[in-house]
Amino acid sequence: MKIIIADDHAVVRSGFMHILNFQEDMEVVATAADGLEAYDLVAKHRPDIVLMDLSMPPGESGMIATSKIKEDFPETKVIILTMYDDEEYLFHVLKQGASGYVLKKSPEEELFHAIRTVYEGGTYIHPEMATSLVKEFLEPGAEVVETDPFELLTNRELEVLPLVAKGYGNKEIAEMLHISVKTVEAHKARLMDKLNLKNKPQLVEYALKHKLLNF
Amino acid sequence: MKIIIADDHAVVRSGFMHILNFQEDMEVVATAADGLEAYDLVAKHRPDIVLMDLSMPPGESGMIATSKIKEDFPETKVIILTMYDDEEYLFHVLKQGASGYVLKKSPEEELFHAIRTVYEGGTYIHPEMATSLVKEFLEPGAEVVETDPFELLTNRELEVLPLVAKGYGNKEIAEMLHISVKTVEAHKARLMDKLNLKNKPQLVEYALKHKLLNF
DNA sequence: CTTCATATTAGGGAATTCCCTATATCCGAA
């Protein structure tokens, strides 16, 4: 099967090309450094599969490219290959028409399996991400479709989140907001549940990613 | 020559291993997913070269590992292979004893060239980064501020600081670093004293400002 | 040989957080 690889890191693309070309049923016909280049190469080569990174600064992102490619070349299947394990990315690219989502931390065997599965008409989602998908299936639109914090969280929660991320303790936050420690605990627990964050580091990462820390 | 690869992404490690093993004079003897594992493998294999990523969350960073490896195995040469083009990182790892700095966006030929240059006793710096080095050479210390964490803090403190900033508890940090909670407490107290930080939010702000959070 | 810094560890008590479970009021929408 014909494959195109899109990743902004040249040496990483080379590495992927090598390990894929080693599989008897796989052939990398071209590689791209960003979304625009990937689109052009798909137009030219009409591959079966595109392996698409999500973030390819400063070029066009894989999310945009996936959307365009699926629109203009619906027979080409797109598998996202990224280091981001955020379910918001997963849901978004699935809606864009991607047929697979693999994390870069996975072993090469998983990548091979994903490619073959998708080539045969299936969908492959990295197991750790699949649970998010099941949740979403069971409770559509419950919380995770719109992961923009300003949509998901109440005003009070939006006040509490950055303060927690910055490292203030519950007691300090209570004093700042003139509420009780118990209330802070409750808001914190609710916002973590809404955002599907399991621990403090995930909360800090989320706050950073969504630019909620005003330092 | 014997090479060890340290990168948190398994499929990326596989790719690098493939392209390096294809070179007649290069052999990848092991791969590691973080700095601690890299150190252990260096002890075991005594490679000529280590290709080290800088950021390998949630494991130990390549910066810390580079320092330890150069200290205990001075004959092993370390080449940093990262996506970060910040000169702060470059200066630091050179001081730690790294012999090369290659960006992941470079083509594989540059990586081969870097490895061969370093193996022969030379130093290889990605051309775009070399200008920063020349500047620093011509005006030493011009841009180094007195609160450069890499100047003020010990290696252990540099390990603890980002973890605290990220929101990990002392118990979790102790488990990650295989030390006791009391030790974590002590390092934390010392580094806060050195940096004149009075509380957790100041520590978080400091870590952000100095790009110590690998998310 | 001495001194100093780093790394590590500890006791102990107070303070705080975490986690589970629960309740109440207010307000807006149906």
Add this chain to the structure above:
DNA sequence: TTCGGATATAGGGAATTCCCTAATATGAAG
């Protein structure tokens, strides 16, 4: 009028952190 969400608060116990004080081993520098 009813219902659900937002906001607020609480009890209680286990776990953890904070803070102060103290100690040891090792290696490097003078």
